[in-house]
Amino acid sequence: MNSVSEEKKSSLPGKDIQIQEDFQREAKASLDGLSFPSPQDEAWRKFPLHALELETYFQNANAFQTFFAEVEGIESPFPRLEVLNALKAACVANYFALHALSTARQFQWISFEGAKEVPDTKEILWNQTEGKHIVSVIIYYIPKNTNVKLHESFGSYLQSEDLHISNQVCFYYLEENASLEILTEEEYDSNHIQLKWIGSHQKRDSKLVIHSFPKKGFRGKIFYKPELAGKGAEFLLSGVSVRKKRELLDIDAKVVHSADYTSSKIKYKTIVADRAHHIFTGDLYIPGQVKKVTAHQESNNLSLHKKARAEANPKLEVMAEDVSCTHGATVGDLDEEQFFYLLTRGLSPEEAKALLLEAFYESSLSIIGFSELTKAELSARIKEAVFGS
Template identity: 40%
Template sequence: MNSSLIKNHFILNQKKRNQFCSSLLGDWEVLALPTEKDESYRKFPISSIDWNELGFDPKLKNDHYEGQTDDSANPLVSEDTLDVILNLVKHHLPKDYFTYVSVLFAREIQIVVCEDGTNDVYRSLLGDDARSLVRIFYVPRGYTSQIKLYTETKHDTERLHLQTIFDVFVSEGDSHVEILDEENCDEDLIQFRSVLVLTKENASVKLHHFPFGGFRSKLFLHSHLLGKGAEVTIDGVSALSKRNLKDLDMEMIHHADHTTSKISYKTIVTDRSHHIFTGNLIIPPNLKKVVAHQESFNLSLNKKARAEANPKLEVLAEDVSCTHGATVGDIDEEQYFYLLSRGLSPEESKSLLVTAFYGETIQRIGFSDQIKEGLESTIHGLLVGGK
């Protein structure tokens, strides 16, 4: 397992980790391995997974976090700040079985303090063993930060293997952060990942999610708008081929007045791939001046490929503005035949329409042209072949 992080990161020391993990054991003991009877997993084929093949015992409940890190001081934030971060994470920790697996089974908990400017975080996970990863990204008050998060998985054999990841983004008041989250997974990976976004007063978060590869993937993204004036925008593109299945649950939970959220996600499926998108919006009673928008666009390039969109809204307040929309369809035949009539080949026409579908999302990213071109090239290669 290789890791390359720029400056301003540290590993949570043994004392703090023991305190944090011990406080979770009560919930962990009552959590059960999910099945298709659970609403969040009803379309994910979890009962077909051979846990022995993956080298993981889902019934194991001992304290794997013991003895994994040293007792050195945490050098980049004060003890009080660290306690606030960990208590905030604990309070909003998703009650999902595999989130707890990540925290309790990971070799270490990484904490990255994100400075002004661009923070590059690269992680390469190698080998066939079941593995867990936990990362907490902390943006201090008033900072303007970009986080380029790139996670790559490789393995040694052709057998299936397991990975669980828990990522947390904590944005203090008046901070502004843009996150580019790119995954490149090998074709035999089964992944369970949970992302937690915690945004305080007058802070803004933009998260761009681009997952590539893998065999089976379940993602939970929980975003909590905790302070007045908080803004969160989530977008991205899933490009699926072969027999890849991705099941995404994205949730926006508003806790304060004058908060704004938006989910805008695009999916392209081909071959026999299957994509499931579920968007959840929760606005409790008595909140004022809340604006929320949710949209999901899905494009199918093969009759045997499937894409599903499931918008869900739980809006209990009155002084709000909420919209949602979803589309699932094939390439527009009228546009396709128009391009053919202009002299383009079928392959060129298809490539142009696919590029137009996802291109707008990539252009919204505030990173370099080189990074955006790399994303376009990866998507293009997965769906219509290399340029």
Template identity: 40%
Template sequence: MNSLLNRQQFTIDPKKRNQFCRSLIQTWEGLSLPTEKEESYRKFPISGLDWKELGFDPKEKKTKIEDFSNSVEKDLVSETILDDIFVLLQQYLPKDYFSYLSVLQSPGIEFYICEDGLVTPIDSSLGDEPKFSFRIFYVPKGKFSQIHLKTQTNHNSDSLHLKSGIDVFISDKDSHVEILDEENYDEDLVQFRTVLLLSKENTSVKYHHFPFGGFRSKLLLHSHLLGNGAEVTVDGVSALGKRNLKDLDMEMHHHADHTTSKITYKAIVTDRSHHVFTGNLIIPPNLKKVVAHQESFNLSLNKKARAEANPKLEVLAEDVSCTHGATVGDIDEEQYFYLLSRGLSPEESKSLLVTAFYGETIHTIGFNEEVKLDLESSIHTILVGGK
């Protein structure tokens, strides 16, 4: 699939990459492995992870920085744009251990230029060794792009394995981008992931997140609305089964007037799975005409499954419109018995109600019908079995 990217994909000049990494070293040396005492990790059992099994020693703070006499290939984006991007990253890269680890341990920076109507599906697979990745997706000024990240892991041994990555999406002025982020992971994966959305003036960003599988997953999503008129919408569906744990932190940082953000996230849990959603809307003083909404809907299909929602607001400005809400519950009994009364079997009734719960989110995606049907099939299989 990478052939579809053609000339729009390249690895940033190693000398530039090394220069950027060196600028992070001082901060990196002051970071330590998080514990459950920290707010962002209070629900994630990080102290129970066997790092030896994962093949990683968090006490060894290594960085992959080497000297290169020549560039391996010519960058396809101007040096000025790259410099601006690195300045943004230095300012907004979350000061989180795994965010910095992903940058400094990755073998290189994968860079994608996302132009008009370009769909960029990305496939990757893992073995037993820990993997670290750092990708930047840049939407040029005035362009429209659709980005499809489709990540899959394969693992054959009985031990757990580790993946730590950061994906940065930068929308330049007057651009529009829709991102479909689909994760299909094996049952032995422990993942730490950062998603960073940086939106300039008059941009429109839609980010759809659909994570499936894995053993333990921690996601930090930080969205920064940097310019007047920026709009960011985040939605998605987590479908969890078996003993899967997913812990999601999603933050919307408003930095400019006339900005709009919305988070609408759904989780469906069954078996012994556990889902944690924490959302935060951050609006500093003196901003005007800001609209921000946050919603979390959670459906449990098993008494042993757990879903938690933690909505937060940090609103210090007055000329704003902000709302938040969260629900956690089982299948509606009245709706269930109504369907039974209309002649549907218990399995058909349950399937119909579950499909209705997540279907609205899928229908808002602007990708083709085949992609939507694949998503529906993945969720359906995890929750109620194959069709």
């Protein structure tokens, strides 16, 4: 977890360095025009911003280190200015995203320029092992007609009992007919506060699939803001969140359809135990000028304890007429009849509970286009997160 060396920075063309520095100045100007979010803001009404004294931390940007990992950079030129302009338009008015953009010492550019096919999964590991407060900006660029699969892991493993923060921005930029399927696992320690903004810009006939599996952590707030900007673009967000003890995770997903014949789907599952609290807000935004849009969102929540809380908040902002939009949400416990039936077939209570749990999240694993080994290992880690200490 160190800053980028001058040698690495100097490998970028001077024009690209200037573009990034100008962009960060603009982000800082936008940030200065915003006030710190208040509990009265709809997006933050259930997240304890002031109880955590986050405003104090964010007033001192120097307290944050840059989140950095050794990943392959990009030697050949690509439209950095175009990508950054799309990023700027997407995260407008989001205080923590603008903070990350204006204070990060180095952006992580991960590009697949020149590679038409990346069939084997590329693995990227981001770990916070030192530094109390971390800020990161990670930008993925998928060129035209390129197919990419990524498996990335985020984690914090600090031995300190003090609260520590990660403020992250992840942005996916897909050119025409590009495809990205990304499997993201996150596991944080019990004193970690996560603030994360995830956005995308998709051009014509592109496809973005995000599989998200966050586990553990003290408090977390995640924003998703994908934009389907090109005709025929597709987006899918699926995942399984696990929360235990007194953990809180608040997810806010807003899918923006800006072009005709676009389609999106959100299928998200949550497992809460003990006194954990999970909120999922899904929003579909379709302006009046677009047509032939198909959009669906679904949130399923499983409670394993009477004091655990799960909330599903579907929203639709549809100004167009020639569209098809649906939504659904469920919150419930393990089925007692199914549980009793499994006990009568000779299973122990622990085995029966594990089997019903696996049945709940299996559909989220079955749609992952990765190897069966990867899916089996992921299933085992979900079980461990639920039943482990």
